[in-house]
Amino acid sequence: xxxxxxxxxxxxxxxxxxxxxxxxxxxxxxxxxxxxxxxxxxxxxxxxxxxxxxxxxxxxxxxxxxxxxxxxxxxxxxxxxxxxxxxxxxxxxxxxxxxxxxxxxxxxxxxxxxxxxxxxxxxxxxxxxxxxxxxxxxxxxxxxxxxxxxxxxxxxxxxxxxxxxxxxxxxxxxxxxxxxxxxxxxxxxxxxxxxxxxxxxxxxxxxxxxxxxxxxxxxxxxxxxxxxxxxxxxxxxxxxxxxxxxxxxxxxxxxxxxxxxxxxxxxxxxxxxxxxxxxxxxxxxxxxxxxxxxxxxxxxxxxxx
Numbered sequence: 001x002x003x004x005x006x007x008x009x010x011x012x013x014x015x016x017x018x019x020x021x022x023x024x025x026x027x028x029x030x031x032x033x034x035x036x037x038x039x040x041x042x043x044x045x046x047x048x049x050x051x052x053x054x055x056x057x058x059x060x061x062x063x064x065x066x067x068x069x070x071x072x073x074x075x076x077x078x079x080x081x082x083x084x085x086x087x088x089x090x091x092x093x094x095x096x097x098x099x100x101x102x103x104x105x106x107x108x109x110x111x112x113x114x115x116x117x118x119x120x121x122x123x124x125x126x127x128x129x130x131x132x133x134x135x136x137x138x139x140x141x142x143x144x145x146x147x148x149x150x151x152x153x154x155x156x157x158x159x160x161x162x163x164x165x166x167x168x169x170x171x172x173x174x175x176x177x178x179x180x181x182x183x184x185x186x187x188x189x190x191x192x193x194x195x196x197x198x199x200x201x202x203x204x205x206x207x208x209x210x211x212x213x214x215x216x217x218x219x220x221x222x223x224x225x226x227x228x229x230x231x232x233x234x235x236x237x238x239x240x241x242x243x244x245x246x247x248x249x250x251x252x253x254x255x256x257x258x259x260x261x262x263x264x265x266x267x268x269x270x271x272x273x274x275x276x277x278x279x280x281x282x283x284x285x286x287x288x289x290x291x292x293x294x295x296x297x298x299x300x301x302x303x304x305x
Contacts, residue, residue, distance in 0.1 A: 080097065083097050083100060083101065084097050085225070086149055086153065087100060087149070088225075088226050089153045089156070089157075089225075089226055089227070089228055090149055090152040090153045090156060091152075091156050091198060091201060092152075100145060100149070103145045104142070104145045104146070107141040107142065107144050107145055108138040108139070108141040108142040109138070109141075110141060111137040111138050111140060111141025111144070112134045112135065112137050112138035112141065113134075114137070115133055115134045115136075115137035115138075116130055116131075116133075116134040119133050119134070153228075156198055157227065157228065157229060159196065159198050160196070160198050160199055160202070160227055160229060160232070161229055161231065162196075163192065163195060163196035163198075163199055164199070164229070164231050164232065164260060165257060165260040165261045165264055166192070166195075166196070167188055167192060167196065167199050167203075168235065168253060168256055168257040168260055169257050169261075170187075170188045170191055170192070171184055171185070171188050171253055171257075172250055172253035172254045172256075172257050174187050174188060175249050175250045175253055176250040176254075181210070181239070181249065182207050182210055182211065185203040185204075185206060185207050185210075186203070186204070186207055188203055189203040189204045189207075202223060202226060202227060205223075205226075206219055206220070206222070206223045209222055216243065217240055217243075220236045220239055220240055221236060221240075223236055224236040224237075231260055231263070234256060234259075235253075235256050238252045238253075238256055239252070
């Protein structure tokens, strides 16, 4: 029989470690992804690509076998396209779609089994109560991969939105200096590889698509679809129109950069204006009772004595 006095501290340490890892993992992944993208695209893309494919091939084969056993390969084409699109918006390679689908299958089983084991070991509840807790944990595990993916997409969109005006300023400076669109995107990606690795990743991927796809319009539209931001869609639409009608790309980017900076300043003003109403409830709930206690307590003590 497991000693409860040792099991409870062990579970506390595990939960705290998982919380710290959950908070630090996104920042570490962003840095690792940015450095990997720069290394792959500047120091031997072909060799790195071959090595990456050879590294992941056994894992993909194992995942494919597991998916066939779970009969997940029978998903509809629309569902697969939906998963791949969301993974691309989260900055994850579409080749990892099998891992995400497998996580959706195994996560409810893992959550339910772990919940059943710990509840039965720690509390010793009845069979129906243990089953109810395990079933609730399995439902939570079913939604956990989708919630994690949604949170990853939103955080990535927030990081891109924060640095997008800076990227536009650098891009229009490069274009005005005489660079073409592809060299300008590559230069901006190198400059932002540490400050904005997500934009660096998107620009380098866009350069690759501009070089290999037959339609430049499709490459730019893919950039807008991956980021799913209105500011990026405006820039993509403007670039497509300038290439179609032969207008100046530098002048268009300069106007768009000014508009994006104005929009960011307006958003900051709105957040500052909304701050006082948001502080009203915390002040009423936490600050005023403590203030009243400090003011009234001496008089109450003197009266009681």
